[in-house]
Amino acid sequence: MEQVKYVKYVKEIEKIKEDFNNIVSGISDKKCNTLMNDYMNDITENSEKDSLEIAFIGQYSAGKSTIIAALTENMDIEIGQNITTDKVTEYKWNNVILVDTPGIGTEQKEHTDLAYRHMDLADLLVYVVTTQGFDDLIAKDFKRIAFEHNKAPKMMIVVNKTSLESMENKVNWENDIKKVISPSTLEDFKVTFIDAKSYLDALEMSDKELKGALMVLSNFDGFISQLNDFIKEKGIIGRLVSDLNIVGTYLDGILNEISTDEDRKKIQELLVRKKFLVVENRKNIDRKIEREVQNLYTEIMNVSNEFISKITSNIKSNEISDEFENIKDKVETLCSNTGEKIEEIVDLELDSLIKQINALENTPLYKELLNDFSKDIDFNVNLKDKQDLEKLKKAPDALKDVGKFLGIAGNGFKNWCVNAESIGKGLKALSGSDAHKFVLDVGHFFGKKFKPYEALKIVDKLGKAGEVLSKVGSKVGIVVGIASPLIASYEEYQEGANEKRLLEARTETRNNFRTWANEIKSNTLNKKDELLAKIHDKELENINNRINSLRNEEMLQSEQSKSLLELQNRIGSITKRINANL
Template sequence: MSSFQFNAKSQKVNQLCQETIDILENRTEDEVKKLVDDFQKFWKEYQQQKKLSIAFIGQYNAGKSTLIKALTGDESVRISAEICTDKVTEYAWQDVLLLDTPGIYAGNTEHDDITLERISKCDLLVFVVPNELFNPQGAAFFQTVANQMQRVGQMVLVVNKMSRESGSPEDLLSTITQIIEPYHSQDFYTCFIDADSYLKSQDPKYIKYQQSLQAKSNFNDFLDSLQKLIQKNELSARLVTPLHRTVDTLDKSLNFLSTGDKTTRDSLEILRRKKLIVQASETRARNAYRSELAKLEHEVIMLRERIASKLDGHHTEEEIKEELEKVTKEITLLSEKTLANIQSSLISELQRLLSKIDELKNSPLAQTLPEELRNFLLDGTLVEELEINSVDGKRVNDPNVDGKKVNASNVGDKIGKSILEKQSGKILQELGKLSSKVSRDLVYNVGKFLGIKFKPWGAVNGAKFIKGLGPVLAIGGVVLDVVMTAKEEQEYQENQRQLREARNHVREEFRKLAEEMRKEYELNIEEAISFYDEELNDIENKQQELRNFDQSKHEILTQIENKRQEIKQEIKQLIK
């Protein structure tokens, strides 16, 4: 972008920012006034700021702080395996301002809000993931930042902690491509590094290994990616960042002005907080079970070498089968242990979710709402079900709790008369149409998950697996005799080829088995925790109904939406 083009575009950006202020500044609502004041303050400070700002964002414990410390050499940067960044911290680097942000979706909604707020103020982004790549929430967040927040071309994707990775970057790219579609890895200056190795290379204690550590870190690739990002965006970012902030201000104004009274606005805020609590719980539940299943899959795959190593022409078929039987028993024990861990973590998470919703119910904001409305918004059938199914830490599928039979029909008795019979207000009438569907499925699904259908990999599966490998195992015995009597080189080479194929076949079968076990267990678990999605859908439906109550501000809402779309189109043009 030339200086002439920059000046012309700068005038357009100033115009859009001023038009946004013009639309909102005459509103009398305190909340809108504050949004306008905050935007004007940002706009003034940003015009005075000469340095580009780069926010380091991503999943917690991905190594964002380590990366900043490696980049700046600043010893004050805190590094820990625990979550140690709970606020935005600024660091100077060359002519750039680096910002370390809290990890997103780690179960702390305040941290998420801090990071999201800062993204709208920053020029460029560095999105950091560990070598395990994106967890489901991290993937969704990346897609939100790239697409909804229009940050393609303004962001570097860094895969950190590669010293822990046995595969190559090429092996990881296929997974990354699925997340970032329809874009390519080059669109995000993607690089694979190990920041910790680079830090060690700068430590005098490791001076002997400095060169190998630096090579292992691949840190120069990150520096190249960062410099390319800065060079491409050093002018356009100065134009786009104010527009990102403008869109953020319009979004918040739109959400606020879509409601017409304080009770409705407070109800929307309560639902927003409840949604974050449920999402955080869903994240923790999924992260916990997927971690256990990934560990199980890896352990099953590793067991294959005990069989493959015996397909060497020196072990009989009986010896190989005996070892395989031992391995299948170990797989059963591993699966039982994994399922027990998952069951325990899910019960704990359901109880934690219940506690968090109870805290929200007793918050100062919730206490300002009528009791019936508060209970309807925050209890619902999800909380009633969780209370029934997690009494005093007992098993979720225990049919008797303190001697009382528990089933879905008890829920109605526990709630009592319909809230609508107690209060006939418009809000409750509308919300009453959207009562949660969770009650019909939660007890059944969680019960099924904890034993009715969800069984460990046992003797029956083990027998089938052994039978399926029978022809391959026989090769071991056959080849043994041939090898002992073979005299010609050609025959010997053929024997070795057969053994290699047999070993490869065994390894592939174990890989398939491990993958099938993980997928089958994951399918059952997802069915058991489907109530999360149903509850989130219910919350969103209630939010939409609340926003539709008051259409008196149709004109201002139309102006805001039109301006919002115009600015988003301008952003799209600037970041091409």
């Protein structure tokens, strides 16, 4: 029965490929011809594959290369915290080809393009994230790949670097993933949690006990079992869907080429360039704040370790009170310093973005577009000169689009590019404008009023320590509550208890500090997400709406576009049926 279904879908896919070729053959466009040549090369390459191919994809430094090194036990594969993969590399594993792709969260567009191309060519995809989970950008990227590009049927999710956090957080990791993959389930994507580096370390470990502990920590045997099941269950689906993915990708490219006239293409290109600047700036802010927050977490844990080490059987009770005040001040200072660093990051990055957006007006494309219109009309509108607003109202619609392209967002960016004298001068040059006030408000997200260490919602997570914390409630009280196991054991020790109880209390207190540090980290990252949503995400939404509006206006007038859109719907339909029935 499965074989009958497979043959049926093969015939349907061949018909889709035939219809695609027939539609595009009637299009007279050099770029479309180039795209079709590339398409034929990819389709041919895909049909000539002998082995099943699995591409490892995802953000940079998620550990894709490390996982492949662990699977193949190839210690020559370069791994590390920075970008280590800048090309596509294939490795043999049993009867399967593992494809290592560049990360898709970098500033290097060619890396992303390489990774995306091999997502189409690969039979199956393993999407790798860390225990940090899906931030907004990674989540959008995943949804686009899985659902918009119909690759979900051939995808598996692997969460790597579990040793960086306590496995007690697994439920939280799973809940975060569920939000991104809904309405699909964890089982649909065979979500697996591993630590590939621990497995590699185990391979080189001579001590059997330590080797075994690292193997358990890595969960790599469980991953291999899941991967084999994934291959068995989805291998056929992957082979079928790969051709559909390739057709879908090139169909999108050709739709983009024929959806607009030349002037609208230029406007779209300007919008795309602006979008790229906003996306890259968002990544930069996101990455830099994440780094500062992780440093803050580490420093808080260092402070806690220093504090815990001082609570011994020899310390006097009055000295413990002094240590409470000391650690409270240190954590406050660390949070304050981090807030100042983040403010500076936001200020400098937004300053840079403003300059880059302003600079778009000096590009040949922008000037060429204005020149094109000046040939057809007897005036040349100065888009930044208020006295020409009446002329602009009379200008062709497409020219009005040029005027909109730098400031389409509303409250976020609308005044960043309206004053010609401010070009290149950054935020200070925008003093008094709505945009400047907006940026200052955002920059102050992490100012003096932001005190993540005061979050009392951690009470529920601290057990008995939480009872102490809920009673005291001051900033010093947080430390008292967190350290309550150590306080109790110290008092017990003074009454004759043994050292073992003091040691156990140290461990419990360290865990409480870790909970507090994680809460501070979470609160700060939530503020970061709020910041990015208010500035970049709102702007990206407006840019995308404008691009889609431009495309839709022209697509309605094109029979070829209509045929391609119908074909696109057929691809989505058959992909869903393949996933449901095979």
